[in-house]
Amino acid sequence: MTGAAWVYGNDINTDVLAPGAYLKGSVEEMAKHCLESIDPDFATTVAPGDIVVGGDNFGIGSSREQAAQSLSILGVNVVVAKSFARIFYRNAFNLGVIPLVCEDAGKVQKGDELRIDAEKGKVENLTRGETYACETVPPHLMEIVRDGGLLPHLKKKLKGK
Amino acid sequence: MGMTLSEKIIADACGQDIVRPGEIVTCKVGLAMTHDSSGARRQEPRLKELGVDVWDPNKVVVITDHYVPAVDALSAEILKITRDWVKDQGIPHFYDMQGICHIVLPERGHLHPGLFAVGGDSHSPTGGAFGSFMVGIGATDMTGVLVTGEIWINVPPTILVNWSGSLSKYVTAKDMMLKLCAEIGLNGANYKVVEFAGDGVTSLSMDERMVLPNMTAEVGAKTGIIAPDQVTVDWLEEHGAKTEGALDWFSDSDCEYEDTLNFDASTLSPQVAAPHSPANAAPVEDYKNIAVQQAYIGACTGAKLEDLQMAAAVIKGKTVATDTRFLVAPASTRITAAAAADGTLATLTAAGAILLPSGCGACAGLGAGILSSGDTCISSTNRNFPGRMGSAHAKVYLGSPYAVAAAAVAGRIIDPREVGDVA
Numbered sequence: 001m002t003g004a005a006w007v008y009g010n011d012i013n014t015d016v017l018a019p020g021a022y023l024k025g026s027v028e029e030m031a032k033h034c035l036e037s038i039d040p041d042f043a044t045t046v047a048p049g050d051i052v053v054g055g056d057n058f059g060i061g062s063s064r065e066q067a068a069q070s071l072s073i074l075g076v077n078v079v080v081a082k083s084f085a086r087i088f089y090r091n092a093f094n095l096g097v098i099p100l101v102c103e104d105a106g107k108v109q110k111g112d113e114l115r116i117d118a119e120k121g122k123v124e125n126l127t128r129g130e131t132y133a134c135e136t137v138p139p140h141l142m143e144i145v146r147d148g149g150l151l152p153h154l155k156k157k158l159k160g161k
Numbered sequence: 162m163g164m165t166l167s168e169k170i171i172a173d174a175c176g177q178d179i180v181r182p183g184e185i186v187t188c189k190v191g192l193a194m195t196h197d198s199s200g201a202r203r204q205e206p207r208l209k210e211l212g213v214d215v216w217d218p219n220k221v222v223v224i225t226d227h228y229v230p231a232v233d234a235l236s237a238e239i240l241k242i243t244r245d246w247v248k249d250q251g252i253p254h255f256y257d258m259q260g261i262c263h264i265v266l267p268e269r270g271h272l273h274p275g276l277f278a279v280g281g282d283s284h285s286p287t288g289g290a291f292g293s294f295m296v297g298i299g300a301t302d303m304t305g306v307l308v309t310g311e312i313w314i315n316v317p318p319t320i321l322v323n324w325s326g327s328l329s330k331y332v333t334a335k336d337m338m339l340k341l342c343a344e345i346g347l348n349g350a351n352y353k354v355v356e357f358a359g360d361g362v363t364s365l366s367m368d369e370r371m372v373l374p375n376m377t378a379e380v381g382a383k384t385g386i387i388a389p390d391q392v393t394v395d396w397l398e399e400h401g402a403k404t405e406g407a408l409d410w411f412s413d414s415d416c417e418y419e420d421t422l423n424f425d426a427s428t429l430s431p432q433v434a435a436p437h438s439p440a441n442a443a444p445v446e447d448y449k450n451i452a453v454q455q456a457y458i459g460a461c462t463g464a465k466l467e468d469l470q471m472a473a474a475v476i477k478g479k480t481v482a483t484d485t486r487f488l489v490a491p492a493s494t495r496i497t498a499a500a501a502a503d504g505t506l507a508t509l510t511a512a513g514a515i516l517l518p519s520g521c522g523a524c525a526g527l528g529a530g531i532l533s534s535g536d537t538c539i540s541s542t543n544r545n546f547p548g549r550m551g552s553a554h555a556k557v558y559l560g561s562p563y564a565v566a567a568a569a570v571a572g573r574i575i576d577p578r579e580v581g582d583v584a
Contacts, residue, residue: 011347011348011438013546014283014546015526015544015546015547015548015549016546016547016548019526019548019553020525020526020527020548020549020550021526021548021551023198023227023525023526023527024228024233024235024236024239024527025235037547037548037553038547056348057347057348057351057381060347060348060381061283061378061544061546062282062283062525063199063281063282063283063285063297063298063299063300064198064199064299065199065299065300065301068299083348083351085348085351085381086351086352086381086383087283087297087298087299090298090299090302091299091301091302094299094301094302094305095301138185138315140185140313149301150301150302150304150305151207151210151211151301151304154211154304154305154308154309155210155211158211158212158213158308
């Protein structure tokens with residue numbers, strides 16, 4: 001997976017990712033307002049395959065999974081951050097977005113071209129010619145990712161019964 | 162080596178004798194709570210798609226609190242979906258518009274020590290005040306629970322937060338949590354359990370204890386927990402909850418805490434957190450004299466009966482400042498009834514408070530009391546991220562019910578201990 005980086009700071013919270021004012025409506029509508037309070041250009045200009053990069057504690061706050069789902073709808077399949085808030089971390093896998101824990105996330109600049117290998121836990125910064133090691137994803141979560149999220153994963157499991 | 166209280170509950174739920182931090186286990190869920198936002202409107206189509214029903218309707222509790230009462234066609238529709246789904250699935254425990262889920266759940270006797278529970282809301286750790294291990298999860302995770310009755314969990318390490326001494330007048334559990342947020346930051350307890358102990362905790366009422374695990378969501382914790390004692394048992398009995406074996410749940414004396422943090426309750430002063438983070442907490446004097454257009458008593462954190470009584474104690478015989486709106490949304494209908502019966506509501510409304518329905522309301526940016534750009538609000542709620550209570554350009558300060566009521570009288574942030582000086 002290769003994409004351009006959108007870089008944000010620490011504690012990117014769920015009210016910023018999925019503003020409460022749009023909770024009632026559809027997730028597609030919510031996605032249009034993802035990150036708008038800190039970056040009004042994000043939702044309108046992000047391209048499918050782009051990668052969001054954060055600092056510490058990405059996704060802190062509410063359990064609303066629209067925070068991860070909005071990113072997924074906008075075509076963001078990977079978030080690279082120094083650390084993730086726990087509910088966001090689970091929600092992301094469940095909705096097919098891979099949260100990669102990467103100590104070197106801070107080295108990425110806006111617009112850098114990144115190549116991601118989630119299985120090997122590797123982020124290549126093609127713009128800077130650097131490679132960053134990430135935490136590898138536990139096998140039971142990689143299985144959910146391979147199935148395309150928790151719902152398809154459950155479907156498969158139920159069929160197997 | 163022994164286990165912490167949380168490790169014991171996880172071990173029990175996953176059928177092992179022992180669990181250790183870092184181990185990934187699958188637990189049987191004793192109770193799953195969902196509300197109108199993360200519940201039926203998400204679960205109904207998914208269960209249909211999967212062609213299955215809820216694994217055990219008796220273990221599911223559904224509560225409407227986010228979109229109540231309906232204010233437009235969308236919220237009315239979400240509530241209708243919820244009511245229909247509950248009937249369709251034969252879920253016996255349904256509380257429609259009775260208050261905020263984290264308050265209604267224990268109020269109606271659903272929580273008890275040793276219970277492994279999940280809730281479709283980030284403030285689900287509130288259940289830890291009753292010795293339950295209760296974590297917040299997203300809606301798709303909840304689908305997994307509703308289908309299988311199980312959930313995977315990475316056994317979290319436990320941090321012990323020990324409060325010695327007792328709080329002085331006008332200082333509350335909310336101030337303890339704001340202090341903790343400032344000390345360890347928004348990810349200070351990421352993926353960990355925060356266990357609260359010490360005489361500064363055991364001397365608190367259950368209403369106050371609930372604030373401690375509730376706001377562990379603000380330090381990134383997996384959950385918070387307090388070992389049950391006689392105060393817990395008395396409360397559980399009064400609310401028709403299971404008490405059998407309640408006092409058997411505690412952390413072993415030889416258990417391993419990842420860290421121990423010590424605080425002194427007796428020297429704590431009223432705290433206020435500035436926009437836009439609960440971690441921006443400092444003694445109230447740091448933010449003194451900031452004008453507020455709104456003072457809000459609400460949410461699972463700050464609108465229980467004792468919270469309303471705190472506000473009433475400060476505002477009794479006084480009047481809300483001219484340019485300030487003082488809004489009060491009691492956390493449940495039972496609390497409203499109790500506050501009506503004991504005169505608390507009369508005191509608040511006589512001073513100029515405006516009563517709002519019980520629900521998540523303005524705290525979640527959904528119900529009545531939303532802020533406009535340029536508004537400054539002081540709130541007894543738990544979060545002040547940009548846009549949380551409405552406009553992303555509003556400013557929200559967090560404080561105790563005492564601090565909120567004091568600001569309502571003064572029209573500006575003041576030390577609640579000085580409210581007597583306000584004319």
